[in-house]
Amino acid sequence: MHPTRCIYYTLLLLVFSSSPVSSLPYPRTLRKQWVLELVRTQPTTEDQASLLAQAQAFADADPKSITFLGQVGDIPGTFLYESTHLHSSIQPSTSRISSRKLRIQQNDRKEELIEQRNESQDGSSLLTDAQEFERKAALFFEGTGVQIHVEEQIIKRRQRRKQVGIDVEDSSVHDPVLPRRKSRVAHLDGSTLPDTVLSSVPKNPMGWNDPFFHKQWNLYNDGSNGRIAGNDINVVPVWKQNITGSGVTITLLDDGIELEHPDFNTNTFSLSTSYDFSTKSPSPLPRTPEDIHGTRCAGQIASAPNNSLCGVGVAYGARLAGERVLTGATTDAVEAQALNWMNQENDIYSSSWGPDDDGESVDGPGRWSSAALERGVQVGRGGKGSVFVFASGNGGGEAQDNCNFDGYANSIYTIAVGAINHRGVMPSYGEFCAAHLGVTFSGGAGVGIWTTDVGGGCTGVHSGTSAAAPVTAGIIALMLEARPELGWRDLQDIIVRNGDVTDENDSSWSINGAGLKVSHKYGFGKLNADKLVQAAKSRSLLLPTPQLEFRKKAIVGLKFPTISVGSEQNEPTFKSVISVTPSNLKNSRISSLEHVQVKIHLLHPARRFLTIVLTSPAGTKSFLATPRPFDVSTDGFDPWTFMSVHYWGEKPFGDWTLEIFTSVQAPQNLLISDEDQFYDWTLILRGTCNEAHILSLGIKRVCQNEPY
Known part of the structure; x- marks a missing residue:
């Protein structure tokens, strides 16, 4: 084993053996934070740097109360501040509580804070709430030609679109947590076998020695092992053209990535464009036993071929960045920062998460994350537009959820992707929705997706629309290598016009007024990597035409x-x-x-x-x-x-x-x-x-x- 990897696994084991699981909680509180928007009331030649300096000066004038955290994403004139002493507890999303009741609760809270301020005996000038923050900001910026807007941040409820047990036939499926021995892999029935047992692969179109590539039916499916031939993303012809995602960077907004996993090449990761928003540190490593999701999604994209380990990633030549956002106290401002993070270097933002899939939530990006999405398509990737891929959700079945109640999935700036199982049909967790563009293969009906796992291992139980989003991001990376100048709308239009009909006898299919087949279950169809790459090479560009x-x-x-x-x-x-x-x-x-x-x-x-x-x-x-x-x-x-x-x-x-x-x-x-x-x-x-x-x-x- 490489010495740095040896040190890494030693430290990882120390982290998870030195403390009980209960001592590694999901953060339920964070210090109060406020977004301050500064808008100039008169034309000026001063640039964004001038506003940034003024925003910093405001915090410097009151260091006992607030800390300056910088600009919110890539949104001009918006800045984030944090209290030095006040904390916010996690709140239910507004979808879980009547907004009429919420307004009453908020008014009661305001009266309580005013009472506390009036009763204060120590004369302290420390900030107590958003109104006090706004008052101080108004005084500071008075006469500067700047108008202010203040918004206090609340903790958002966000959910990984992870493995869905409802669609797995064997109840003994094992969903392991850290640490995992590198020499063993998890099977769908919960058992484990040494890596060497299945190293001989009878059918291998690329001649690779990865022991579980033949189990990655979603990448190559010749009909063996009882599968349906052709039920795959048809990526092998693209690889044979030596198109692997080279020159493209995909960033995963998730719960961390095991950077030193042996199935990732040493040059795979873009550490300079990664970040841990939960701990405000540059390394997006998993830090709790629950942080397994991001590493699994990462393997679907970037697992190295022909190295006698696990399987292969869709775009194994792409670079991978990680943004750890799901295990901390996520807010609107944090999501905005993550969605715009290093948007001239990071090309594709893959998000296998969203609001609760509980069949009652109506939730999505707040004011600042909405602005970050719009800003991303306007200025990201040198003006061609950041590409945002979102899993459409796992709220089907009893909850009968619909991804149009998810503001990330139904954003015009995102590519919402659903799932189909190995039979090519919607799994029980799939959502009926008019917003998703297409679908790709994921786990369901007792068959999972093979990918990397934490602790240096492999797993075959990955599923949910969580597994659909990174595959889609990988396919888009292949398209961008073939045609780097494609804009964000070009990519959406290519997906719309080149989907493959699946489950063709399903009654959800119809033909729209432009002659395109479309479905509330399958969007415009399943993603065919070779077809999409060929279309990417030949199409006329929409850019610079705006929408x-x-x-x-x-x-x-x-x-x-x-x-x-x-x-x-x-x-x-x-x-x-x-x-x-x-x-x-x-x-x-x-x-x-x-x-x-x-x-x-x-x-x-x-x-x-x-x-x-x-x-x-x-x-x-x-x-x-x-x-x-x-x-x-x-x-x-x-x-x-x-x-x-x-x-x-x-x-x-x-x-x-x-x-x-x-x-x-x-x-x-x-x-x-x-x-x-x-x-x-x-x-x-x-x-x-x-x-x-x-x-x-x-x-x-x-x-x-x-x-x-």
Whole structure:
């Protein structure tokens, strides 16, 4: 063993043997943090560095109370501060508590803090809450020509999209934790065998000696071992072209990566673009027994071939960075920083996590992480756009979750990817959703994914959409090696137009108005690495054409009926139409759609019974919201933005119809208050145009010169 690796494993064992598991808790508190946004009220020649200096000076003026933590992501004029003495305990997400009740609790808390301040006997000037922070900031920046906005950070609930036991037939499946002996590997039935037992591989298209490559059916599937031939990502033809992801850096936002795992090449990791946001240290190593997820995802991307260890990564020639964010107290600002971290060096951000998959949460990026996503596609990768890949979620089955309730999965700036099992069908944990672009193979129906594991080992029990996201990131790395100049929208468009239909007889498949096959289960189909790489080489680029936007709002203002009417099978409870004409689009000039969003302001005491459907002028239907039996919220959507990719390539002109159905399972005595109304909805069309279309409308300006 390499001496540095020997030292590493010794230290790792010391960490986990010197303390009981209970002494390595998931942080439940953090020091209070505030984001301060500085906006200049007058034009000035001063640059961002000047604002940064002012932000630092504010902290320097009150060192007893606050510490300056720097800029929030790559978002100009936003800065993060931390209290020197106050702590915030973890809070339930707002999806788990009525926002009406939450407002009452917040008001009570404000009154309590004011009382504490008034009763203070020591005359201390230490900060006590966001109002006090804002007051001090206002005084400091008074007369400087800078307007301020303050937001206190709260701890977010975030969940790994990890192994899902519900879909594994053998209840004895072993999900091991640190430490693991390098010489043994975990099997799906929970047993272990020495690495050497299966070193002889009968069918190997690359001639590699990795002992478990033949078990990586998702990478190469010739039909042996009872598998279905061809149910793989078809990556071998790409490798044979010597395309391996070289020159591309993928960063994993996760719970840490075992950097010294023997199946990673010594030059695999980009330590200079890695970071541990949980401990504020440069090395993203696993630090608790639960930190196994990131190492497994990393192996799917970067496991080295032909080294007699484990298996092979999809993009084994790519560089890998790690951002440890899931085992600390995550906030909106932390997520924003992670999403923009080193965005000129890190190309692809792979995230196998999101809000709770509990069938009741409605949650997503906050103000700053939303801004970080937008900023990333605008300036990341030298202006070509950072590529954000997100697992679409594991909330299927009893929870009947829908990834449109996950604001990361339904962001226009992310590639949300779902899972299919070795049979090519949606596993029981898969989510019905109009937002995911495609699917790729993961564990399910008793068959797992083989990859690296902590402690220098290998595992065959990796699954969930957690396993789908890194494979997708790896395929995109192959595409970017083949065509580095591809923009973030080019990549999405290629995926949309080159998916392979899977489970073709499933009733979820339809053909949209542009002739593209699409499904709420499978998006535009399964990812075919060779097909995507070939398309990447030959396509015409969308850049520098920006994505165009058109918005139109409909005021509805109708109260929900006291007695439930309508059902998913017949008449809607509400129906509203927004008409879009060529004259409406004369300024935005959209001729071909990409993402379509619907922002809904609707209050309802039992949204779990609601189905929301958007129908395009071409007749394509998207089920934006579907009933979720575990959703106990009494709020409705106040508001929430849904997104669909099902209209990709369609023309925008005509009537867009929004229908809301109330399930027949809704109680007839459901209490409806005066507040419970369908207030309004906004249709947001995004897409591109072409010069011929512009000229046909009599517009002389070209698309390329127009801003977002």
